[in-house]
Amino acid sequence: MKIGLMSDLHLYRKPRTVLKALECLRDVDLLLIAGDLVDRGTREQYDLLAQCIQDTISTIPVLCVSGNHDNPRQDDTNYRSFERYLNTRCTDMAIIHDESGAFKVDIDDYTDLYGLNPLYNQKLFSFPEHGQQLTYLESTLSESMAKRHIIMCHAPLIEHNPQRNGNMPPYFSKEQDGRLQDIIDKFGHVIFLSGHTHITPSVEFDEAFNNLYINDGSICPTTVKGGNGDTRQGNVTELELLSDRLNIKIYGIYTKIGFFSDNVEL
Secondary structure (H helix, E strand, O other), X not given: OEEEEEOOOOEOXXXXXXXXXXXXXXXXXEEEEEOOOEOOOOHHHHHHHHHHHHHHOOOOOEEEEXXXXXXXXXXXXXXXXXXXXXXXXXOOOOEEEOOOOOEEEEOXXXXXXXXXXXXXXXXXXXXXXXXXXXXXXXXXXXXXXXXXEEEEOOOOOHHHOOOOOOOOOOOEOHHHHHHHHHHHHHHOOEEEEEOOOOEOOEEEEEOOOOEEEEEOOOOOOEEOOOOOOOEEOOEEEEEEXXXXXXXXXEEEOOOOOEEEEEEEEO
């Protein structure tokens, strides 16, 4: 199976970049969007995104999680309506939504996917109701028979944040950041997909737990990590899932020049 990944579309009024990114992924079997689908969370912006999807990848199922721009003022009403629309397009997938706000779906014989939807307030993400989404994640992983697990969440974890430095606080509270990291390490064989950073996409493999962390950057112009503020074009990611490994390709949406390519046993 080939999975496309993009994040931080920030669709506002002009869909040119979003359309170009979607066109790059016409041959995938499934598209994942790791948050910040639109810029201001309005119904009109989600309607425009739905039209973009229909015009480019009308037969490809799409799954997503929300970002901070998708639930302004902690109101995810319009996002949840769009999520339901996407779910109606996934006719061959059994998507299980939990009352906590998270969801699970079996991707293939070897892989399941978990979507996490934290809320955002005062520059901090949080899982509401004392982290019920994390409770659901841990409980469901404990029952999973899958060989590997994809977890998609808009914000990266502090230990695997490509922006990290000694003074940078986590995007989540320390307690929730640590709890999510502990769950991932407990089960292992996790592919953790995130966005939010708007910098050069990064891939990091944790051999101790056989976990892979992919931060997709953005389809918007992306700040080069370690650079002088110059920007390069946005990017998309392709993940080819094989029975015992994962092929990864990340490339620019306009030039198709590769940012990263690798083959990981997982």
